[in-house]
Amino acid sequence: MFKKLKEKKGFTLVELIVVLVILAILAALLIPALTGYIDKAKNKSVIAETRQTVMAAQTLYDEEYAKVKTGGTVSFGSEDGDKKIALATVAKLAEVDTANVISIAVDKDKNKISELVYDNGQKKCTYKPADSATNTDGDYNVETSTRK
Template sequence: MFDKIRNLKNKKGFTLVELIVVLVILAILAALLIPALTGYIDKANKEKVIVEARMVVMAAQTEASSLYGKAGAGNNLSAATTESLNAAAAEAIKLAEMSSAEVGATATLTTDGKVKTAIYTNELYSVVYEDGSYDVYDVDALKDPADAGKKTDLNKFILTVEGFESGKAAIK
């Protein structure tokens, strides 16, 4: 009988109090780390949308250069037709790899074949490109009519030559 009592005392294990202390420590660590991790996730999503906007600007610039080259010597994009801008917008969708109907883009071209402004919008963020810089906005915060120039319609790519024609293509 004494052997059984000694065997019970020699068993190794954790008490209930020790387990509760460990769980409390883990809960405190989780409470500290979760807000920090969500900040990193938001920052990564903003960086991702900026990269997507850069792809849109590069695609628009490529198509603007192509249109400018087709215009011929001494001409500019003021003579671009709606059909040619529609075709350029469709090609820009392919170049920018815009395959989701939940994104949209607008690019304004100068008559000498450069991208003046571009707006890229997805379901969470809107990015405005102007003068070589990218500004990111939360789509939910852009409810004021004064913010209309900071987002664009989804499911479209619109190319406009400032002051002249515009063309658009649907994103499939």
């Protein structure tokens, strides 16, 4: 009277499509979150490199300033010289690429680095302690690099 029903093995096409749609939705939610984390990591990396460069520049400035007579000044430039520190020397001490250190300015009254621009080709970071309220990360402001 009754015929035996065949046993089903495997998934139907509808079940497979439903699983694929769920995976696509999850991927659509995760990708923007992951790119945000990647961008934050790149920002932190360029800030760390800039901080290293600021510390190297301040160290070299302090050493050179100690050698100068009272009332003398020290500056940063393209070449080492009398009372002048080369950007390449700062980059070497900071262990960063020489081309990445764009400029360094000094507050002569406080004998401190007042501005340093670091650009690694992807991100540009400017150290400026006076602008802490407007910077993205304390004394450091990160933006997309325009350098090629």
